[in-house]
Amino acid sequence: xxxxxxxxxxHLTMTSRSFAAVIQDLDEELKDPICLFYLILRGLDTIxxxxxxxxxxxxxxxxxxxxxxxxxGWNFTKNGPNEKDRQLLVExxxxxxxxxxLKPAYQTIIADITKQMGxxxxxxxxxxxxxxxxxxxxxxxxxVAGLVGLGLSEMFSxxxxxxxxxxxxxxxxxxxxxxxxxxxxxRDFLEDLRxxxxxxxxEIWGRYADRMEDLIKPENQAKALHxxxxxxxxxxxxxxxVLEYLSMIKNQSCFKFCAIPQVMAIATLTLVHNNxxxxxxxxxxxxxxxxxxxxxxxxxxxxxxxxxRYYARLLNxxxxxxxxxxxDIGVLCGEIEQVCVxxxxxxxxxxxxxxxxxxxxxxxSTLAAAAVVAGAVAFSSTFA
Ligand code: IN0
Numbered sequence: 122x123x124x125x126x127x128x129x130x131x132h133l134t135m136t137s138r139s140f141a142a143v144i145q146d147l148d149e150e151l152k153d154p155i156c157l158f159y160l161i162l163r164g165l166d167t168i169x170x171x172x173x174x175x176x177x178x179x180x181x182x183x184x185x186x187x188x189x190x191x192x193x194g195w196n197f198t199k200n201g202p203n204e205k206d207r208q209l210l211v212e213x214x215x216x217x218x219x220x221x222x223l224k225p226a227y228q229t230i231i232a233d234i235t236k237q238m239g240x241x242x243x244x245x246x247x248x249x250x251x252x253x254x255x256x257x258x259x260x261x262x263x264x265v266a267g268l269v270g271l272g273l274s275e276m277f278s279x280x281x282x283x284x285x286x287x288x289x290x291x292x293x294x295x296x297x298x299x300x301x302x303x304x305x306x307x308r309d310f311l312e313d314l315r316x317x318x319x320x321x322x323x324e325i326w327g328r329y330a331d332r333m334e335d336l337i338k339p340e341n342q343a344k345a346l347h348x349x350x351x352x353x354x355x356x357x358x359x360x361x362x363v364l365e366y367l368s369m370i371k372n373q374s375c376f377k378f379c380a381i382p383q384v385m386a387i388a389t390l391t392l393v394h395n396n397x398x399x400x401x402x403x404x405x406x407x408x409x410x411x412x413x414x415x416x417x418x419x420x421x422x423x424x425x426x427x428x429x430r431y432y433a434r435l436l437n438x439x440x441x442x443x444x445x446x447x448x449d450i451g452v453l454c455g456e457i458e459q460v461c462v463x464x465x466x467x468x469x470x471x472x473x474x475x476x477x478x479x480x481x482x483x484x485x486s487t488l489a490a491a492a493v494v495a496g497a498v499a500f501s502s503t504f505a
Contacts, residue, residue, distance in 0.1 A: 125222070128215040129156055136163050136206050139412060143381050148374045150280050154227040155378070157220050158272060161190055161235055164197075164210055166265075169242045172316070173201035176246060183243040187236035190220050226279050234272035238264055250319060255355065258322040259299065262306075266298030273379075282372040290369070296362030297379065303356035304386040307349065308393050311337070312403045325351050337400045345400055347444055353394045353436075354446045357453050360387070361460055364429065368422050368464065380419040384428045388415060391436040395444070418475070426461040427471035433457045 133156050134141045144156050165186050168179060178199065182189070189195050195217060197210035209216070220228065241264030252258050271294045278288035287294075306313070306320045313320060319333055329348035330336050336345040363383050370376045388407045398405055418424050437454040440447050461468045 125215060125219045126153070128212070129153075129160060129219045132160055132209050132212070132216065136160070136209060139416070140382070143378055143416075146374060147378055148282070148372065151276060151282070151375070153219065154223055154231070154276055155273070157216065157223060158227075158231050158234075158269075158276070160209065160216050161186075161220065161231060162238070162269065163206055164213055164216065165235060165239060165242070167200060167204060167206045167210055168197070169246065171200050171204050173204075174199055180243045180246055183239045183246065186239045187232045190217055190232060190235065193217060193221070227276060230272055230275045230279065234268050238268050241265070241268075252320055252322045254324045255322050258303075258320075258324075258355075261320070262299045262302045263295055266302035267295035268298070270294035270296075270298040277370070277372070277375055282375055283370060287366075287369050290366070293362050293366040293369075296359040297366050297383070300356060300359040300363050301382055301386050303352070303359070304390045304393070307352040307356060308389060308399065308405055309403075310349075310399050311401070315403075321348075321352060325355065342397060342400075346395055346397060346441070347446075349393070349399055350395055350440065350444050350446050350450065353390055354450050354453065356390055357436075357450070360429065360433075360453075360457055364422075364426060364457075364460060364464075367425055373420075376421070377419060380425050381416055384415045384419045384425060385412065387429055387432045387436075391432045391439070394436050395439045395441055423465050423467040424471045424475075426465040426468035427475055430458055430461050430468060430472050431475055 130141075130145070133144060137159075140159075144159060145152065147155055165183065168174065168182050168186070171179075182197070194214050196213045200207040200210060220231070223231075245261065245264070250261065252261055271291055274283075274290070274294040275288045277283040278285050310321070314334065314337070321333060323333075326333050326336065326348050328351070329344040330341060335341055336348060367376065367380055367383065370379055385407065388411060392405065392407055393399055396405070415428065418428060433454040437451055440450050444450075
């Protein structure tokens with residue numbers, strides 16, 4: 122490995138732990154392009170995120186970032202000392218060197234998405250992130266996550282691993298990003314509130330509180346849970362698209378790369394659903410053992426459909442019957458089940474195997490299955 126490559130994979134492991142391994146498992150053709158796409162977006166994000174940088178300095182960088190990635194030797198030292206990925210930007214010249222070695226087709230896709238995302242971020246940085254309607258919420262998530270899906274799909278089709286249809290179905294690529302982003306936004310309520318970042322749309326929280334901050338007041342607990350479940354319901358609306366997108370992906374390494382974050386998201390959403398800890402604790406995460414189990418199982422569409430059915434049932438069982446979205450959530454879970462039985466009939470057999478593994482520890486790694494059971498017991502007792 123050359124010095125440049127060592128450097129970029131060092132940056133990758135520094136910025137993301139489990140996702141770094143998923144990128145490194147990609148086929149050789151896509152590994153570097155996707156690693157650099159990830160690092161470039163992370164760099165852009167690190168500028169956007171830093172509230173210690175004045176807007177008149179920040180906005181030109183967001184808008185120019187798609188040109189900066191072609192400027193040999195460029196780096197950025199204006200981040201505050203506490204910014205998590207500060208070092209990535211301090212050594213960004215190494216990312217640029219590697220980017221300039223990519224095939225021009227990948228460079229163009231990355232630069233194009235970086236431009237669109239930078240413009241979107243500049244817009245929200247200027248106007249303030251003011252998410253009024255559900256349509257505004259979808260638009261914001263499109264800029265920060267849906268565009269990532271569009272870029273990845275273009276790469277999959279450009280290299281010939283996937284059909285041109287994957288890049289054409291922008292609606293489905295967008296939904297892939299929206300499901301991940303909306304799950305994070307529901308989970309990170311408290312952390313974002315602390316940092317004064319308000320992503321929940323007023324069209325949703327306005328039904329349950331006069332001010333978003335009021336949701337954390339103990340006297341509003343019941344309303345807060347109804348609001349949270351409404352956010353979960355909103356995120357779930359993308360699941361059918363996610364399954365349809367994944368069913369188009371034929372290359373094994375692309376499939377795992379796409380499917381792993383999605384199964385982690387449905388597991389996270391199930392943990393978040395009707396969980397008051399979202400309002401009292403930061404860093405609500407699925408167990409390590411559950412992550413290991415999901416990464417091992419998310420290998421083909423039948424098993425992934427089974428995983429979605431597994432979590433849709435768990436999630437549905439966690440809804441409070443007095444919740445205003447009890448029936449809506451039930452209908453969506455039923456539709457997920459129906460789509461899976463219809464389009465991925467082998468998911469029924471896989472689901473039986475997963476259930477047997479979780480309960481009896483009879484399949485796969487007994488250790489991982491035991492951890493899943495421990496996780497399930499821990500969370501069922503929390504909500505009993
Ligand atoms: C991602 C996405 C991602 C992967 C695969 C296919 C995708 C298709 C459409 C959109 C996004 C897709 O996955 C990562 C996953 C990740 O980073 N997980 C974290 C876990 C965590 O809790 O943060 C980890 O450290 O393991 C993702 O979340 N995003 C992302 C960013 C760049 C790329 Cl190239 C792919 C971020 C986001 C905002 C959801 C798009």
